[in-house]
Amino acid sequence: MTNKKAEYRKDVAFINRQKELAFLEEYISDRPESILFLHGPKSSGKTTLLYKFLEQVGKKQDLNVKFLNLRETFTNVYEDFLKTFFEVQKEGEKKENLETNINVGFFKINSTVEKKILEKRADPFKVMKAEFLKLNKKGVKPILVIDELQALDKVYIDNDKERLLIIALFNFFVAMTKESHLAHIIISSSDGYFINQVFTDSRLKKTAIFYKIDYLRKEDVTEWLLNLEKYSKIKAYKLSTNDVEKIWDTVGGSMWEIQDILSGLFNKALDQVTSLYIKKIRNMIVDYVVKPGKMEIEKLLRHFIDHDELSKAQIDPEEEKLLRDMVRQNILYYDPTEAKYYPQGRSFHNGIRVYFSPES
Numbered sequence: 323m324t325n326k327k328a329e330y331r332k333d334v335a336f337i338n339r340q341k342e343l344a345f346l347e348e349y350i351s352d353r354p355e356s357i358l359f360l361h362g363p364k365s366s367g368k369t370t371l372l373y374k375f376l377e378q379v380g381k382k383q384d385l386n387v388k389f390l391n392l393r394e395t396f397t398n399v400y401e402d403f404l405k406t407f408f409e410v411q412k413e414g415e416k417k418e419n420l421e422t423n424i425n426v427g428f429f430k431i432n433s434t435v436e437k438k439i440l441e442k443r444a445d446p447f448k449v450m451k452a453e454f455l456k457l458n459k460k461g462v463k464p465i466l467v468i469d470e471l472q473a474l475d476k477v478y479i480d481n482d483k484e485r486l487l488i489i490a491l492f493n494f495f496v497a498m499t500k501e502s503h504l505a506h507i508i509i510s511s512s513d514g515y516f517i518n519q520v521f522t523d524s525r526l527k528k529t530a531i532f533y534k535i536d537y538l539r540k541e542d543v544t545e546w547l548l549n550l551e552k553y554s555k556i557k558a559y560k561l562s563t564n565d566v567e568k569i570w571d572t573v574g575g576s577m578w579e580i581q582d583i584l585s586g587l588f589n590k591a592l593d594q595v596t597s598l599y600i601k602k603i604r605n606m607i608v609d610y611v612v613k614p615g616k617m618e619i620e621k622l623l624r625h626f627i628d629h630d631e632l633s634k635a636q637i638d639p640e641e642e643k644l645l646r647d648m649v650r651q652n653i654l655y656y657d658p659t660e661a662k663y664y665p666q667g668r669s670f671h672n673g674i675r676v677y678f679s680p681e682s
């Protein structure tokens with residue numbers, strides 16, 4: 323039987339990331355010493371990069387990867403966390419993806435252990451540690467990847483809401499890396515405030531590496547857009563250097579938005595697509611700003627007409643509250659390692675400018 327791959331008029335591109343992939347490869351070739359935190363604005367390519375990385379190294383090395391994408395799972399009670407981290411395996415069943423060594427189902431346990439964990443008669447962290455020990459003994463490197471970890475931010479282990487799960491997890495991660503060197507722990511998050519909590523915790527700061535995954539650089543965007551057939555399998559149209567310039571000016575290196583523009587170009591002219599795009603972002607800002615405190619919000623946004631960033635040192639606590647909400651709503655991004663606010667990509671920067679001067 324021959325498998326024919328489905329053909330679409332446009333494919334999902336994967337551009338460059340050599341530097342990031344090399345960094346990750348280096349991280350896992352050292353003995354586990356520290357937790358790795360990948361951070362960066364929403365849609366900056368963290369998840370895609372992680373999958374690409376694991377696909378590449380999984381073929382070459384003896385790894386056991388447990389990949390958990392918390393955005394895809396519902397987790398706000400402790401039992402949900404247990405169900406996401408542990409998977410009950412029936413006898414004789416084998417569900418691992420042998421080709422890549424990536425298992426998304428997580429720590430495999432039998433139903434007796436599950437019962438014990440749920441009844442709080444067994445410690446889930448001990449179960450995880452035992453699995454890491456077992457893998458190390460076999461000469462396999464365990465890698466635990468948790469995508470969008472902030473989803474667990476408000477989960478308590480106990481009914482009295484005294485023991486925060488995230489604290490217990492961090493203690494466990496520190497023990498697995500810095501103290502016993504049993505597993506590599508890679509964590510990603512788009513939530514700058516969450517990363518900030520971690521970043522300002524002195525113990526974690528000492529045991530973690532922070533690495534920013536940003537949008538693509540201009541040269542990568544240029545390479546991509548001048549070679550659409552090669553990277554995106556687009557045959558219906560070609561772009562000129564002027565067109566590339568225009569797309570860069572509109573959305574910068576934000577891949578998701580570039581793909582959106584590319585889709586629009588199948589039936590509209592570039593100028594029309596880009597101006598509709600900025601209008602859309604402007605309208606999102608209009609919608610966001612209509613609320614009590616509008617004047618204060620506008621005052622903060624006005625800063626970005628002429629500036630790329632706003633430093634935390636320049637603001638007061640009242641302003642911080644407003645900025646925090648703008649970060650939560652993905653209008654701005656907060657970079658904890660630099661203590662700076664930025665508009666969420668070039669499109670939002672443009673949207674803010676157009677909001678204040680609709681004529682331009």
Ligand SMILES: Nc1ncnc2c1ncn2[C@@H]1O[C@H](COP(=O)(O)OP(=O)(O)O)[C@@H](O)[C@H]1O
Pocket residue numbers: 334335336337338339362363364365366367368369370371512577578581
């Ligand atoms: N290196 C890349 N080249 C081209 N497109 C990419 C690349 N990395 C990610 N993308 C695209 O960008 C979008 C967002 O990526 P994603 O990995 O989900 O971001 P994040 O996890 O940071 O929110 C996806 O549509 C993805 O296909």
Ligand SMILES: [Mg+2]
Pocket residue numbers: 368369370469
């Ligand atoms: Mg993601």
